[in-house]
Amino acid sequence: MDETFPDLGSLSDVELKEIIRQLTDEETEISYKRRILHGKIDILRAELVNRLRHKHEGGEDTITGDDIQRLTDILTQGPGDGASA
Numbered sequence: 001m002d003e004t005f006p007d008l009g010s011l012s013d014v015e016l017k018e019i020i021r022q023l024t025d026e027e028t029e030i031s032y033k034r035r036i037l038h039g040k041i042d043i044l045r046a047e048l049v050n051r052l053r054h055k056h057e058g059g060e061d062t063i064t065g066d067d068i069q070r071l072t073d074i075l076t077q078g079p080g081d082g083a084s085a
Contacts, residue, residue: 006019040075041072041075041076044071044075045071045072048068048071
């Protein structure tokens with residue numbers, strides 16, 4: 001579908017319904033991908049917390065809130081935001 005918004009007055013009812021269907025499908029796909037990403041972030045954070053707990057129990061230094069914020073920033077960067085793979 002074209003990225004520009006169509007001239008609504010020039011579209012038939014069938015064309016309007018098709019655009020609505022396409023956009024609904026796209027929204028569903030994006031929402032699914034977003035839920036998957038949030039799940040991955042939750043798993044990574046849980047692993048980090050587990051590792052910190054073990055380090056703390058062993059008397060090692062734990063990371064700071066700044067470290068967690070940097071991890072969060074890295075995980076939430078979108079494509080082209082400077083994240084390296």
